[in-house]
Amino acid sequence: MTAAEEAAFREYVVHRMDGLRRLAYLLCGDWHTADDLVSVALLKLMRHWRRVSAMEQPDAYVRRMLLRAWLDERRRPWRREFPAEALPDRAGDPVDVATRLSMLAQLAELPPRRRAVVVLRYFCDLSVEETAQTLGCSSGTVKSQTARALEALRDRLVGVSTVED
């Protein structure tokens, strides 16, 4: 990697780090793991930086690597999630806490790929086709996964809205 390439890589990382961490957190539900996933994805990106930086949409490539890192991480036995009744308490704005915890709890209950579909479609604002490309599946699969995920999420969010009202 030349000095110019390293400078370009550094600039990309600084500008995208925040968004990637948020995406990783929505996928895994833990900020420490999110940082690990982002590190893994960025190291892979650095390795292939010359090729990726020449792409039209390097962000799509990085998202794909992040998703792959997360799915790989989940396969490791020591990373398997343990069922819990509720997420641990966290300090924060009391108005937002209910929605946030509800959202994270609901996301955590979704199967990995369905969770990824929701995050990519509604957090990253990707189209069905872009989501399918990122996940390496068909558009039909994305649509069906989205429908099932929304069915579960919508009920919970309506419940939260009612409580807030």
Added chain:
Amino acid sequence: MDEIGEALRRAVADPPPSGIEVDALIDRGHRAARRRRWTTAAGVCAAAAVVLLGIASVPALSGPGGVPVGAPGSGSATPSDPGGTPSDWPSGKPYQSPQPPPTWLPTEPAARAVPRLDTAFSRAMSALYAGQPAGRVPVFSPALDGSSWSDGLGGPGVVFFVGGPEAGYKALLRLTDAQGYSTVTVILAPNPPGSKIGCARTDSACQYTVQPDGTAVVRDIVPLTVASADLTGGHMSIVEVLRPDGTHVTIIETSDEIRTDPGTAPGSKGPSHLVRTRPAPTLTLDQLARLAVTAGLTLRP
């Protein structure tokens, strides 16, 4: 739909400070790249050492009267030096022996040997597939892209290239058909009188036979392995022939290839992969043996 997106954004509205330091991350990336380069280099060196050691060790299994490789007078380490390899041989310069070459070394000039060997091998290949439909006959051509064989090809259309009449002759060619291609290496080296070959391993995969005219033939399939665990699983078919005139013919065929990705830095190399270029080698061990015992493939015509 919007409320789900909004809920997701609110869920990550106030992230804690990042635990990732960009400088440390880039340092890690550089370290990993260096480690990959070293691992690849070590793997390639190990593979080359395994192949060369395997080739060199079989003639070394000489029985009574045989001459081990590297021993004085073996001709394998420095054929022109009966006293062994001098430790102060400057690299990159031809070794000037203070003594005349042994009498058993071939005397045919390379300019005459190369086309003769080329013709003999081409005819042997044609004979191997005589009467076969054209579609079942592989096309053989010099594998010009063999970077490890960059010490000079004989020229366009010439299969054999020169290592010298003392060191012998080598060829690297490719057999291509509808199923893919395999790579064949042919090595002709002079051996001193009384040399013997045999199976380097004791398992049943290796076969040693002696023909009525005294030609010894070894057929074997050996693993193509390197230090990296990712590059196991490849195989090489090897046939060795030692003629009564001392010509040692080695033919190696493999349909497994080690490919190295380009690295991120200019001129650097990335990780290596084992690629199967054909479901199986194009030629059987018997076919390789028929090629190796071809009458013209000798250093003493």
